[in-house]
Amino acid sequence: MTSQELTEQIFKKQTFLCVGLDTDIDKIPTYLLSEKDPVFSFNKAIIDATHQSCVAYKPNIAFYEALGASGWRSLKKTIEYLHTEYPELYTIADAKRGDIGNTSRMYAKAFFEDLGFDSITVAPYMGKDSVEPFLEFENKHTILLALTSNEGAYDFQTQKVDGEELYKKVIKTSLDWNNSENLMYVVGATKAEYLAEIRKIIPENFLLVPGVGAQGGSLEEVCKYGITSNVGLLVNSSRKIIYASDSSNFAEIAGAKAEAIQNQMKDELAKL
Secondary structure (H helix, E strand, O other), X not given: OOHHHHHHHHHHHOOOEEEEEOOOOOOOOHHHXXXXXXXXXXXXXXXXXXXXXXXXXXXXXXXXXXXOHHHHHXXXXXXXXXXXXXXXXXXXXXXXXXXXXXXXXXXXHHHHHHOOOOEEEEOOOOOHXXXXXXXXXXXXXEXXXXXXXXXXXXXXXXXXXXXXXXXXXXXXXXXXXXXXXXXXXXXXXHHHHHHHHHHHHOOOOXXXXXXXXXXXXXXXXXXXXXOEOOEOEEEEEOHHHHOOOOOOOHHHHHHHHHHHHHHHHHHHHOOO
């Protein structure tokens, strides 16, 4: 899916919500544990209940890898289900990969070719040759970690190097890499005040913004500083939606939570 196609979906559906599928086997409703594939059963129910209110899904790969081969099968079934039933939805592999070139190329093949994700999150610490292999894939996006929502972000990302914050250097440097037009960036919702500075550097790139909901980020603040005329935002919510209830009607309640966020987003889009 191209950026233009993603933008068209955002305006068509009046939402820029991304639902995070951080599916923890210990947190899903216990009655699902009797299913042949409880993780997929949970994901399918969440997707069916929320797809009208979002434009993207973001499985956090760690939750699937932790289950070994069965988790990987659940992930593959989830993505295949999305491709088959809701092909208009954008998919993000929240994998935070990044290694030497030949290793990154294998990661890219795994997520872009085998699993068919539209995008993947990548850590930029190892630099250009660790990221460019992801950028080689046509109509695929690499979502670079720029300024994250966790407390430890202040350990390195906001520290100044030669008078400039490191996260700004990362963003500026990445713009000179091959196929940099395929870059998106992660900016945490809890760092909304930094978005104005980031938009000076990348005024049009899409930003993946986690941290709205359980982590306390504000949608209004994110939009105030980060939204563009083409929106340029994918705001992720995971736990607030998928774990809104552990009852038998958990999916219905998740759908209502997603719809409530969508309604807030409609209000923000009306301001453009």
